[in-house]
Amino acid sequence: MPKQTISTLILMACLTLAYAQTDSLLSKRVPILDTARSATTLQQLANEFERIALADEGSWLAHYYTAYAYVELAYQTKGDQIDTYCDQAEIYLKNAEKLQPAHTEIYALYAYLYGARVNVNPMLRGAKMGTQSEQYINLAIKANPDNPRPYLIRGMGKYYTPKIFGGGKEKAIPFLEEALEKFSTFKPQPPYAPNWGKPLTERLLQDSRKE
Incomplete structure (x- = not known):
């Protein structure tokens, strides 16, 4: 088998494994996010989704959920801190939009x-x-x-x-x-x-x- 073909198969196998891992991580965390109410839990989830998004930059849902967690944090706070959370959310929302226009x-x-x-x-x-x-x-x-x-x-x-x-x-x-x-x-x-x-x-x- 040509070396190029072997390299392609290895790459495809790695990508498939990465996608499966992302799916598993999202499946476990999304239900928690759907019922999260405290700022502490939301911040923890935002951090976790952010790590998933950084590990799998091609997952629009990982970027989306990072943004959503920060928006929910914005609704939990007051004053200028709202913009701080929204600014962070918008970074990841724009990433999601590039992947899924x-x-x-x-x-x-x-x-x-x-x-x-x-x-x-x-x-x-x-x-x-x-x-x-x-x-x-x-x-x-x-x-x-x-x-x-x-x-x-x-x-x-x-x-x-x-x-x-x-x-x-x-x-x-x-x-x-x-x-x-x-x-x-x-x-x-x-x-x-x-x-x-x-x-x-x-x-x-x-x-x-x-x-």
């Missing part, structure tokens, strides 16, 4: 990220970053109308926007209901692909209906 989940996470940035100063940032978030929501829906996350993020935007500025819990209800309906049929592929947001949708919808 025009993907509904990446667009949705960008929308979620800009929603977090609004929280630094809602009065000053609401209009601009709220618009940026909405643009990514539209892109996410266009890429996959069955993805429940962009509808959830749109509902969140309405939920937290004061009525005087066109928001309010009542206006959030239709979007949250649509998100919940889509969650009932959405099947992530592979199983550790993004599937976050259903419990949050249920909590916001329950609270909105009390109004």
